[in-house]
Amino acid sequence: MxxxxxxxxxxxxxVLDENKVRENIHFMAEKARRSNVIFRPHFKTHQSREIGRWFRDEDVRQITVSSVDMAEYFIKDGWDNITIAFPLNFRQLPQINELAQMINLGILVENIEAIHALGSLDTPLNIWIKIDTGLHRTDIEWNSPRKLKEILDTSEKYPKLNINGLVTHAGHTYSAKTAEEAVQIHNQSIKYMNDLRQFINKPHLLISVGDTPGCSQIPEFSAIDEIRPGNFIFFDAEQLEIGSCKPEQIxxxxxxxxxxxxxxxxxxxxxxxxxxxxxxxxxxxxxxxxxxxxxxxxxxxxxxxxxxxxxxxxxxxxxxxxxxxxxxxxxxxxxxxxxxxxxxxxxxxxxxxxxxxxxxxxxxxxx
Amino acid sequence: MxxxxxxxxxxxxxVLDENKVRENIHFMAEKARRSNVIFRPHFKTHQSREIGRWFRDEDVRQITVSSVDMAEYFIKDGWDNITIAFPLNFRQLPQINELAQMINLGILVENIEAIHALGSLDTPLNIWIKIDTGLHRTDIEWNSPRKLKEILDTSEKYPKLNINGLVTHAGHTYSAKTAEEAVQIHNQSIKYMNDLRQFINKPHLLISVGDTPGCSQIPEFSAIDEIRPGNFIFFDAEQLEIGSCKPEQIxxxxxxxxxxxxxxxxxxxxxxxxxxxxxxxxxxxxxxxxxxxxxxxxxxxxxxxxxxxxxxxxxxxxxxxxxxxxxxxxxxxxxxxxxxxxxxxxxxxxxxxxxxxxxxxxxxxxx
Missing domain, CATH: 2.40.37.20 (D-serine dehydratase-like domain)
Structure with missing residues (x-):
């Protein structure tokens, strides 16, 4: 400057400090590589094609977005493996169908109606089932395996639906008072997800988690297959307050x-x-x-x-x-x-x- | 629909109900006409040229905006009498100078430095002095006439500055629990402004007030010269909670x-x-x-x-x-x-x- x-x-x-953003991306990408988990960053934080390309420089090829419009925006810049991390919006089924014809599209599902609706589309889709590990915003509660099994059974009727795995957003790490507490909540979520996968006896299902406080604090990821943090590229006062970052990383x-x-x-x-x-x-x-x-x-x-x-x-x-x-x-x-x-x-x-x-x-x- | x-x-x-918006505008314009006060609505609420024209249909010719950019936007649609109701941003003096060459521009001032800066521009300007009647966000406190007198005296050195009057935003009406309380705060503000004008013995100075809770509840305006409410065209849950509107006016x-x-x-x-x-x-x-x-x-x-x-x-x-x-x-x-x-x-x-x-x-x- x-x-x-x-x-x-x-x-x-x-004002944005590109070097710091690139360092934050590199740090998380490197940790994911070391831990052998898929790094599928959430692009709702920056909503920018140019910043998206900084992730490509770190060999990121799979991303998360929060809306159908945002998926469309990034598809136009060549991204072809996108999860829309939001409960299915039934009113956008035609748009979802269109995008799924262009790329490898992942959709989050939390009820049987969504399985029926998506199963009736004419394109293959990756399905992630949303599990509530404590945030209580939406999703199937981790201790309700019956509901999960019902969804899995129903999805078998639809050969175009590929059940990828289970996702959670342990967003209750945001209410943590300390970094230790955030890590504890994050680890608890992962334990719940693994218990659930074991209980339903579907070891091939992937486990995907996404929350910046947890993903930033954990030194190595284990017992998960994918991470989807977003905010960590910028951080902010709230993350500093929780203990997810140092001031110089903002x-x-x-x-x-x-x-x-x-x-x-x-x-x-x-x-x-x-x-x-x-x-x-x-x-x-x-x-x-x-x-x-x-x-x-x-x-x-x-x-x-x-x-x-x-x-x-x-x-x-x-x-x-x-x-x-x-x-x-x-x-x-x-x-x-x-x-x-x-x-x-x-x-x-x-x-x-x-x-x-x-x-x-x-x-x-x-x- | x-x-x-x-x-x-x-x-x-x-979604916007045009009839309701036009009724809300008409209601306030009519009340201002009846009370013989200038109606200078705040356009930051809608930020739209088309909605601005609905005010023209009610013979409104003077408006309030919250930024230099917003003034510029409405000037392009023919508005030529605009007050920027925000403390002077010294970093935008060249832009302000430019706009003042095009239209009748009003600027809010709360300190002597602003008078010096604006006085040195090469265009005439309308100056409104900001008075704090209880919101304590910015402005000169109503019970500090010494500071106000200093500003008035200083402004006399600059013949291009026309001191229009005193403005207040009694935004503390927003914390009122009832419509009565909002009216009481609004009336108290007006009393303070009148006391102040009398004390400094400048009866020609106009008094301008602007807050939707007060302006909506008062049946007739008195002891003021201008009103600048904005939110009343839409209203919302907060205004309903305070008692400024009925549900059907939203x-x-x-x-x-x-x-x-x-x-x-x-x-x-x-x-x-x-x-x-x-x-x-x-x-x-x-x-x-x-x-x-x-x-x-x-x-x-x-x-x-x-x-x-x-x-x-x-x-x-x-x-x-x-x-x-x-x-x-x-x-x-x-x-x-x-x-x-x-x-x-x-x-x-x-x-x-x-x-x-x-x-x-x-x-x-x-x-």
Missing amino acids: NSTLLENIIKPTL SVALFCPIVASHPERNEVVIYGGAVHLSKEMYIHSDQPCYGLVASLDSNKGWGELLQGCTVTRLSQEHGVLSIPKTMMDLFHPGDLIPIIPVHSCLTAHLMRRYLCLDGHMIDMMPI | NSTLLENIIKPTL SVALFCPIVASHPERNEVVIYGGAVHLSKEMYIHSDQPCYGLVASLDSNKGWGELLQGCTVTRLSQEHGVLSIPKTMMDLFHPGDLIPIIPVHSCLTAHLMRRYLCLDGHMIDMMPI
């Missing part, structure tokens, strides 16, 4: 102009609100946190986190930062300040593009 | 496909998450609310609110609905369900377009 580039940032801008920051300073209440106001950062938050020391504050570095983009500085309130376009009294002098209207988002996936989704440190822009899929 | 149109909705879609709903049903925990899962509704929420009866649920009506789009049904959790693309046990039969995977967003401005911002009941699409400004 250079000072001209910084000067040209006039409004909230999502690879995106929202650069915001300061528009007001209020020393009388130790607050600074930025141009950067809910439409830029999203309203995702967590509570830290009894205080809401909508983002962390980093120092500006005209060379590296941003540097160390500024301890004690937090985004404590957000409205549509404004953000309010709580600043320790002794640091108020550092912030002046007109300055830029890098904010580490709480949930980088949602911030990226809102911003729709990335500014790289070398000045080039990366686009995301249109919405 | 007809059944073909409903069938064609295959993914989360923001004019947008996010239509979401149901993707799973979990009778064992009285929950239904929809395709519709944080990237569609935003993570804005409020607590109702100790339960988080991320949206309300309405019945589907193939004629009117959506009908009555379904009592006891609430969106209680959101992840990136999923929403989880809590449903009374006796109503679980009403929800089936593949069905569409209309969700009333908690904060319609943020939902509209995320969705970027509207589907009208007659089938035509309305675009928003590009981001």
Whole structure:
């Protein structure tokens, strides 16, 4: 980054450090290789063809997306093995049928109706059965093997359906208070999945897991066949809070102009609100946190986190930062300040593009 | 709306009832006319040229926006009297200078540095001084007339600056528990503004207020010169909770496909998450609310609110609905369900377009 580039940032801008992103990708790809598991990263985090290609440089050939539209977008860039990690949307069956004619498509299923609907399409499909290992958002509960067996039996009527295996998203690792707890929840999920596979006696079924806190913390993967983390390429304040990453691994920051300073209440106001950062938050020391504050570095983009500085309130376009009294002098209207988002996936989704440190822009899929 | 149109909705879609929007606009425009105050609606809610024209049909000629980009977008559709209701962003001075050469531009100021910066531009500008009447987000506190006087005195050095008046956004009406409380906060704000104007002895300064809860509830406006509400054209679950509107005045709903049903925990899962509704929420009866649920009506789009049904959790693309046990039969995977967003401005911002009941699409400004 250079000072001209910084000067040209006039409004909230999502800045991306390509080297850090590539390191985060390499780290996870390498760990997957070492553990001999398939690495099928979730592309909903970045939603960008260019960043997708950085995964190809690490020999990734299989990906996860969260919608039919996103599958279509990445197919156009040559990806031909995609899992749509979302419960089947019956209203998009014709689109799914079309995509399945073009590529090796995986669909997630959590009920018998979905098996009947997909089985009646005229193309082969890979089916993953969704197992709930504790998140309780959707899926078949891991301790209900009867329901799972029913689905497996039904699917046998449809020769075009290839039951690939069992997937889980142990998203309850996000509520972990420590890295140890995240690992424990992750391991517990894997145990449940293995118990279930053993109980139904289908050893050929693959086990696929996907959650950044677990996948980041585990030193080696075992007893699973595939991982599907997404957020780990960027990380964010929430992952830092859980203990999934170190501050220097965070690879995106929202650069915001300061528009007001209020020393009388130790607050600074930025141009950067809910439409830029999203309203995702967590509570830290009894205080809401909508983002962390980093120092500006005209060379590296941003540097160390500024301890004690937090985004404590957000409205549509404004953000309010709580600043320790002794640091108020550092912030002046007109300055830029890098904010580490709480949930980088949602911030990226809102911003729709990335500014790289070398000045080039990366686009995301249109919405 | 007809059944073909409903069938064609295959993914989360923001549906808009044009008649209701036009009624909401008419109601507020009429009240402003009756009270003889300037109606300068905030266009950040809809961000759409087409909806902007519906205001022209009500003789609205002066508008409010929240960013320089938004001003530019509406200028291209012929709007020539625009207030950018956001603290001056020093990094956009050249853009502001350019726009001020084209139209009658109003800028909000809350410190002396902004007066110096704007005074040095080569075009005349309308200045509004931001007064904090209790929201404590930014602005000069209403009980600090010294600071206000300093700004006024400084501005006299710059003949191109026309001090229009004092603005406040009594956004703390949003935390009101009842309509009465919202009205009380709104009236208190107006009293503070009038006290301040009297104290500094500048009776020619206009007083401009802008918050939907207050502006909706007050039967007639008095002791003010201008109103700038935005959200009232759509309303939403939050406004309903505060008491600013009746359910039948809400004019947008996010239509979401149901993707799973979990009778064992009285929950239904929809395709519709944080990237569609935003993570804005409020607590109702100790339960988080991320949206309300309405019945589907193939004629009117959506009908009555379904009592006891609430969106209680959101992840990136999923929403989880809590449903009374006796109503679980009403929800089936593949069905569409209309969700009333908690904060319609943020939902509209995320969705970027509207589907009208007659089938035509309305675009928003590009981001």
